[in-house]
Amino acid sequence: MSAKARLAELDITLPSVATPLAAYVPAVRTGNLVYTSGQLPLEAGEPTHSGKVGAEVSAEEGKVAARTCALNGLAAIDALVGLDSVVRVVKVVGFVASAPGFTGQPGVINGASELLGQVFGAAGAHARSAVGVTSLPLDAPVEVELIVEVD
Structure with a gap:
């Protein structure tokens, strides 16, 4: 099943691509990889x-916020190359603005990982980092980057 069809089956609509906050683009393709900016x-x-x-x-x-970040990443990929060209999700990098002593970053970033598994099935299994940080742009609690392989 295509990623777009799976999104429809899950009753998920991709958002519009988020406007960059500074001097960068939402996603870049090099060879058969697409890297998203932090979402x-x-x-x-x-x-x-x-x-x-x-x-x-x-x-x-x-x-929930990490899931929203992943949806924004999928929108950036879709706008650049079309979501149905994704062969597999390669890596997810998640940053969690963490209160002192908070160590649950992996569980937070599961919001992104679980969504990718729902959309891409086995091709959504990926390598991942979940990093606690002091702060993020716009006082966001989470930021997620995606790397996907495309055909």
Whole structure:
């Protein structure tokens, strides 16, 4: 099943590509790889959550925000090469703005990883990093980058 068909089956609509906040593009293709810029949890250009996970944002809210980041990454890929050209998800890098002592970054980034598995099935299995950081742009709790292989 194509990724677009799977999204429809899951009743998920890709958002518009998020407008870059600075001097970069949402995604770049080199050879058979597409790299997305870091995607924030934005809907219609507005943050869905703000603050640090483990303080103002719960781990579950962070997981929802990570899913939103992944959806924005898929939108950037779709706009560049078409989502159905994705052969597999190669790597996900997730940054979690963490309150002192918060160590649940992997569970938060599961929001992105689980979505990719739902959309791409076995081809959505990927390498991953989940990193705790002090702060992120726009006081976002999460930022996610995707690397995918395309045909």
